[in-house]
Amino acid sequence: MDAASPHEIRHHFVRYMKVFGTLAVMTVLTVAVSYLSVPVAVGVALAMVIALFKGTLVGAYFMHLAQERKALFSILILCVVLFFALLLLPVLTTHEMAKDPYHYPIRSAPATAASA
Amino acid sequence: MLRYTVKPHPVTGMYSGKLGIWLFLASEVMLFGAVFSSYILLRVGNADWPHHHDNGLSTPIGMFNTFVLIGSSVTMVMAWLVCKEKNILKCHKYLTYTVALAALFLVVKIFFEYIPKLEHGHGPSHSTFFAVYFLATGLHGLHVLGGIVVISYFIGPGSKLWETNPEYYTNRIECTGLYWHFVDIVWIFLFPVLYLL
Numbered sequence: 001m002d003a004a005s006p007h008e009i010r011h012h013f014v015r016y017m018k019v020f021g022t023l024a025v026m027t028v029l030t031v032a033v034s035y036l037s038v039p040v041a042v043g044v045a046l047a048m049v050i051a052l053f054k055g056t057l058v059g060a061y062f063m064h065l066a067q068e069r070k071a072l073f074s075i076l077i078l079c080v081v082l083f084f085a086l087l088l089l090p091v092l093t094t095h096e097m098a099k100d101p102y103h104y105p106i107r108s109a110p111a112t113a114a115s116a
Numbered sequence: 117m118l119r120y121t122v123k124p125h126p127v128t129g130m131y132s133g134k135l136g137i138w139l140f141l142a143s144e145v146m147l148f149g150a151v152f153s154s155y156i157l158l159r160v161g162n163a164d165w166p167h168h169h170d171n172g173l174s175t176p177i178g179m180f181n182t183f184v185l186i187g188s189s190v191t192m193v194m195a196w197l198v199c200k201e202k203n204i205l206k207c208h209k210y211l212t213y214t215v216a217l218a219a220l221f222l223v224v225k226i227f228f229e230y231i232p233k234l235e236h237g238h239g240p241s242h243s244t245f246f247a248v249y250f251l252a253t254g255l256h257g258l259h260v261l262g263g264i265v266v267i268s269y270f271i272g273p274g275s276k277l278w279e280t281n282p283e284y285y286t287n288r289i290e291c292t293g294l295y296w297h298f299v300d301i302v303w304i305f306l307f308p309v310l311y312l313l
Contacts, residue, residue, distance in 0.1 A: 005201075012197050016190050023186045027307075031179055034168060034312035047308040055301045062193045062297045072130065072138055079142040086149040090157050 019061045026054050122283045137291040141298050144259075148302055151252050155309065158244050166245050168312050172238055173249070177228050178311040181221050182303065188217035189300045192267075192293045199286040204278050207289065211271050214296070218264045225257055249310055256306060259299045266292055 033046045060066040065076075119125075120132045128135050159165050166172075195210035233239070233246070240250040270289060277285040 009197055009201050013194065016193055020186060020190045024183060027179060027182045027186070030308050030312060031175055034175075034308070040313075044313055047312055051305050051308055054304045058189060058297050058301050058304065062189050062300075063294055068130075070129075072128075072135075075138055075142055079145050083145050083149045086146060087153045087156065090153050 015061065019057055023054055023057060026050050122281070122287060131287055133287050133291045134294070137294050141294065144298060148255070151248075151255060152305070152309070155248050155252065158248060162244055166243075171245060172233065172236075173311050174229070175311050177224060178307050181224055182307050184217050184221045184224070185300045185303050188214045188221070189297050191217065192296045196286065196289045196293050199282075199289050202282065204275070204282075208271050208275065211267050211289075215264055215267050215271070218260050218267070222257060222260055222264075225253065229253075252306055252310065256299070256302055259302070263292075263296050263299055266295070 030047055030050045033043065033050070036043065038046070065072075118132055122131060124130050125132065125135070168175075191210045191213040195207050195214065198206040198210060238246050240247045270285075270292060274288070275285070277288070
């Protein structure tokens with residue numbers, strides 16, 4: 001591990017403060033978006049895009065992924081694939097719910113009581 | 117004895133600790149992934165999910181805590197950077213700032229959010245929304261607490277390693293930082309999901 005020079009420290013400090021400023025502005029923007037009169041789906045999409053951008057900034061600069069070795073990305077890609085599978089599988093496999101999500105819990109309750 | 121604690125492994129290109137912490141973080145993604153998955157499943161199946169303006173959560177408090185955690189990420193990465201400069205005193209200073217900010221996050225969470233909610237009867241059993249809220253933020257809060265314990269260890273007894281092997285100590289600070297930034301990223305997603313959507 002190479003020791004960092006004071007000049008390098010200063011350079012990195014300025015960069016980290018810029019990232020901090022961007023994250024702070026993005027946080028305010030996320031809150032502002034929640035007050036917009038847009039459809040729920042659009043609001044969710046906007047909030048998630050901003051959160052993804054913020055997460056990418058933290059990963060790239062604070063976790064140094066921008067300079068990381070390629071071997072690490074195989075772990076991360078597998079992790080992202082499994083994460084989305086985990087996120088979507090329960091919704092997709094609940095067939096009845098996918099067809100009619102809003103009435104699913106109401107219809108299923110009497111059926112369970114009758115079978116018991 | 118664990119090998120490649122300082123020098124990179126010839127196959128992975130990174131020291132053992134870093135590979136280990138990334139594998140651990142991958143498992144953590146799965147843990148929080150299950151929570152987010154449950155949230156989606158419960159939310160799409162619930163027509164009465166509260167609108168964010170009247171779900172009882174305070175957006176300014178959530179936003180304040182977001183700034184606190186982002187700030188703690190900056191102090192954490194600075195601690196690692198000055199460690200590379202071989203300045204242990206500055207490193208401890210930045211680590212102390214990180215612990216202070218993490219403690220502030222938990223104090224705000226407990227005294228300005230959890231206790232008032234529980235006093236008003238809005239506990240986990242009140243509704244599906246509050247069950248998800250307490251589960252997700254409670255799990256995240258435990259991770260913040262874990263971070264406080266680990267960082268405090270490296271300010272205190274764990275700093276003895278600096279005297280015998282400064283490079284090893286610096287790598288441990290980097291690994292702790294990776295964990296801490298992950299905790300920050302989880303909050304970056306939890307904040308809009310629970311407070312704003």
